[in-house]
Amino acid sequence: MDFAHLALARDPHDRLGLHRTDEAWIDGRWADPGSRVLVVSGTRVRPRDGALEWLPTAEAPDGVRVLLGDRGDATWWAVIVDGALAKEEPEAWFPLRGLLPFLSGDQADKAPLVFHALGLAEWHWATRHCPRCGGHLMPRAAGHELVCEQCGKPQFPRTDPAVIMLIAAGEPGSDDERCLLGRGSQWPEGRFSTLAGFCEPGETLEDAVRREVAEETGVVVGEVTYFGNQPWPLPSSLMLGFFGRAVTEEIRLDDDDVDEARWFTRAQMREEAEAGTLVLPGGVSISRSLIEHWYGGPLPGSW
Template sequence: MALSSFAHDRHGLERTDADWLARAWSDPTTRVLAIAGNRMLVRDGAPAWLPVAELPAVAQEEGALRLLVGEHEGATYFAAVVDPARAPHPAEQWQGTRDVLEAVLESERGPLLLHAMGMAEWHWATRFCVRCGGPLTASHAGHVLVCSSKKGCGRQHFPRTDPAVIMLVTDGEPGSPEERCLLGHAQVWPEGRYSTLAGFVEPGETFEDAVRREVQEETGVGVGAVTYVGNQPWPLPASLMIGFRARAATTAIDVDGAEIAHAAWFTRDDIARGLADGSLLLPGPVSISHALIQGWYGAPLATSW
């Protein structure tokens, strides 16, 4: 799974060590990504991880949030998060995560970027204390927000990650020509685009129960056995995708008409023909959907959205 590779050392124990952070920031090997709100500085179509001295002036100022990302191959990485109103470059040089995903897949810095942008998105969306409405101050190198209200609330806020299940439902004798997988077409997608089903986990719900509920709600198909496959960060803005294979207990389709406009069963031959004639569009390798479908299909899928 493309976005699950190349984990970095997040240096969690150093987030409160001011001396360590100062030394790391001043190290000439350190690289920093400037982020304005929730958009990153991009050069030549890729995230611009720069030496501190080459950052835009606004990103070098004390007022910029120096967010520690971690260490990779001996170098330390930060993000400098600034007010987008002060971003000095033309708008086209500041892009969101989705705009650079394909470039990210080609780089071992992918997890660094997802970490930095996920945190920046959290800072961008989390402005006030949920308990008293007071202002928040960054702590722990950007990984904690503390209420600094004069009322003395002091509540700590931590980054939010929303778990979502994503599943490939199958029917028929495994490995046989008649085995099928269930794919859905969302209301907002162009004609011919299909993918695996997915949905957020609700409070008090197991991953497996979430799989069964989401499939039932979206397509009317009942699910029996559910098997874990893998997971992938998806900070767009703040999700963790947990992937599963699921076996259908019933096969009649009755779509909800809200999120899913159409769903269908596909054999491997159906997928091969659809990809060959262009009538079927499947997710590209950036998505865990691609890994789930390709794992079942049994051969590489040259697909991209």
């Protein structure tokens, strides 16, 4: 199968990490007429005419200059300015989740650049003071490092590992095989997805799968196998996809994050998706890829 979530990580750019502290090289590439820059106001971006706007660097406002890297014949950048621009026109500036529709089709190749830019912007927004002494932080290394002016301690961008899993029960491949989906407490009726949660310190990814499923649904999971991963900077996650086999099937909802959980056979999933009573995640999510891989093909409808 051609999984839609992989489009958001296809054709990665060369991040040029060895050049981030070379100021002369940075200035030369910034001055190149072929370089392009994405303006980020706080953590938001303004699309124009149905697409994201990549400006010549000569037209970029002042702000934190972030080197994203080389792709094709151009060097790509982001400039992070304060959130005032987005506050002046809130309906015109979108957070990353709102930008996902602009990262499909012929714009999908820019997704790794946008994820890089917005991930760093979220980190700059959330990391205002030194966690050791409370001092002021200054950017360096082309926006990929913050250093405390008071104690000198550097800070680096963080990525939080999160597991996302499709749990199955019954004979694999049989008509009776079923998978477990849950509905979040803030979601409307009929909207279901795979279960997910963050990995805790000192925990393996496989054990995080078992713990999260048990906490959210009471279902005990045995075998866990890796499927794939997806950068998901909303604001700073790496989604690690797994399949798991259930040891028990009784559902017990003790977690406030999950309002409803159900087992679905393939026939039930298809019937309810066609009727619109089951609404599954969009194609750009690894959750959709997990579901359709288990189902064996594409399904109708999405968030």
